[in-house]
Amino acid sequence: MPELPEVETVVRSVAPHALGRTILDVELFSIRVTRGGLRKTAAALRGLVIRDIRRRGKQIFFDLDRGVLYIHLGMTGKLLWDGLPGKHTRAAFHLDTGTLLYDDVRQFGRVEFFPEMPDSLERVGPDALQVGFEEFYARLKKHSGLIKPLLLNQTFICGIGNIYADEALFAARIHPRASVRRISEKRAKELHDSILAILHAAIEHRGSSISDYVDTAGQRGGFQVLHCVYGRAGESCTRCGALIRRIVLGQRSTHYCPRCQRP
DNA sequence: TCAAATGTTTGATC
DNA sequence: GGATCAAACATTTG
Numbered sequence: 687m688p689e690l691p692e693v694e695t696v697v698r699s700v701a702p703h704a705l706g707r708t709i710l711d712v713e714l715f716s717i718r719v720t721r722g723g724l725r726k727t728a729a730a731l732r733g734l735v736i737r738d739i740r741r742r743g744k745q746i747f748f749d750l751d752r753g754v755l756y757i758h759l760g761m762t763g764k765l766l767w768d769g770l771p772g773k774h775t776r777a778a779f780h781l782d783t784g785t786l787l788y789d790d791v792r793q794f795g796r797v798e799f800f801p802e803m804p805d806s807l808e809r810v811g812p813d814a815l816q817v818g819f820e821e822f823y824a825r826l827k828k829h830s831g832l833i834k835p836l837l838l839n840q841t842f843i844c845g846i847g848n849i850y851a852d853e854a855l856f857a858a859r860i861h862p863r864a865s866v867r868r869i870s871e872k873r874a875k876e877l878h879d880s881i882l883a884i885l886h887a888a889i890e891h892r893g894s895s896i897s898d899y900v901d902t903a904g905q906r907g908g909f910q911v912l913h914c915v916y917g918r919a920g921e922s923c924t925r926c927g928a929l930i931r932r933i934v935l936g937q938r939s940t941h942y943c944p945r946c947q948r949p
Numbered sequence: 950t951c952a953a954a955t956g957t958t959t960g961a962t963c
Numbered sequence: 964g965g966a967t968c969a970a971a972c973a974t975t976t977g
Contacts, residue, residue, distance in 0.1 A: 688955060692955070718972080718973085758956085758957085759956090760955095761954070761957095761973095762974080762975090774974090791975065792954090792972080792975085793972080829965095829966095830966075831966060831967080838956090840956090840957080847955055847956070893955095894955075896954080896955060897954070897975090897976085899955070937968075937969075938956095939953075939954085
């Protein structure tokens with residue numbers, strides 16, 4: 687569920703509760719989500735102060751006195767402040783001000799402690815909101831293949847997922863199957879501009895709630911009603927009236943307007 | 950019963 | 964070294 691705008695919204699909504707607070711106790715329930723060992727991880731976190739909370743792409747980092755708490759929401763992860771623990775609660779962080787729960791139905795997410803930042807987490811490209819056009823274009827030119835799968839490749843730039851890849855390509859009028867090598871500098875500029883515009887607009891609306899995404903306060907996002915193509919297969923294009931098409935590209939559903947986004 | 954779901958990793962193949 | 968594709972992970976929902 688969570689792509690860059692949703693993760694940004696989660697970070698913004700958890701920060702006021704957790705910044706500068708002390709982790710009094712931690713309960714960890716899932717060896718899938720917490721791979722470094724449940725007891726060991728809980729013990730390492732106990733007593734540490736949260737110095738900073740930040741995001742890179744879809745990754746969340748709680749910088750601590752010593753080391754870092756890494757959280758990735760995967761497909762169905764949620765961070766909830768003072769929520770009720772349930773069947774899918776995978777972690778509970780008891781702070782001196784309240785409790786932060788990590789819920790995750792499918793358990794594709796991660797809650798892990800690292801004494802220092804591991805290389806594996808650094809293997810991502812620049813954040814989609816931070817990368818300037820020059821670097822974006824330079825990185826684009828090092829790749830081939832199709833544009834949509836490249837946008838989903840987090841080592842190219844990080845933060846974009848299936849919703850915002852489709853929306854950005856629609857805004858830039860680029861077909862999802864367009865060959866990366868055949869994208870001109872001008873078109874690349876339009877794509878870069880579109881990515882920034884879509885992500886900023888989505889953040890303003892606190893993300894997209896497609897099924898059950900909610901922020902830390904349990905509030906849904908509002909950007910889903912502004913989607914132009916994602917989840918709108920068979921409906922008419924807001925720009926030209928043609929019917930939005932759904933195909934599968936790189937094992938992901940892909941939505942586009944066959945008239946606005948010519949091959 | 951089957952398909953699909955906002956993500957990532959791994960392994961096979963070209 | 965790439966790119967591509969399928970599968971896997973686990974669960975719910977329509």
